[in-house]
Amino acid sequence: MTAPIPEPIADLLRAVTEALDIPEPATEDDAQIHNAILADRAMDAVVALRGILGDPTGLSVPWNADYLRKMLATKPPTGYRAAEVPRQNGGRP
Template sequence: MPEPGVDTESLIKYSTFIESRIHYVQLAIRDILGGKADLGIEWEAEFLRKKVAERPPTYRVLAQPLGSTDAEEGQTP
């Protein structure tokens, strides 16, 4: 994950984005360790990949100038 820009909006978006991804990983680990991953570890891994692909990062990174977004520059960190 690229580091966010130093502006407040980017830091908030980054924090929210990371918390969302961590939540999905925690759920998968809970199910696997708790024996509730009925469809198997491979399914859990594929589920995580799909969730990541559904929501690419949308925050500005340090290498981008202020005022630009990933969509404007055609970049997905």
Template sequence: MTSEREQLLDTLRAVQEALDIPCPATPSDLDAYREVLEGRALHTILALWHILACPADAARHTAYLRARLAECPPTGYAPYEADEHAARAVTPAAPGSSADCEAAPHTPGREAEPHTATAKGR
């Protein structure tokens, strides 16, 4: 039997798998990229809606999400690949450890924003 925490992490991994797809290499690939991402986002939203409506069925809906993602892989466009920004292999830290955040991949050129609201309403 899977614990609630393990199920939550599995669901979050499935959501990440759905939405974290390679960016398009050129502007001409943007339409195909958006189409793929929109389809994957729709399946994700539906799965999350069902999970929130009935948390006891989270494992079933997470499996459903993964099955739908397998039907719409991130293909049909050229993905952006840059040698100087190649993804680093990251070995995940033990769940719940302070190294979890440090092991998360970093998007080059994009600095983290503070998690506090500002006067601009963020």
């Protein structure tokens, strides 16, 4: 039996998933833009995770999850054509 994930950690994991789970590019031409966006969003996730790992109290978890979402809001995964790939679980992550 596994222990439930504490809500602040679950929220952080959802924010990291939001950062990295962006639509796949439709073509090779779209891949360059997609990859640049994904790399930028991945770096934001790394910054948030480093902030948490550098805080032995764990109090920064909610702050860093919020920071990550604010950064992601400025970098939407747009500007390229996305592939139409059906998602598993009926479209739910």
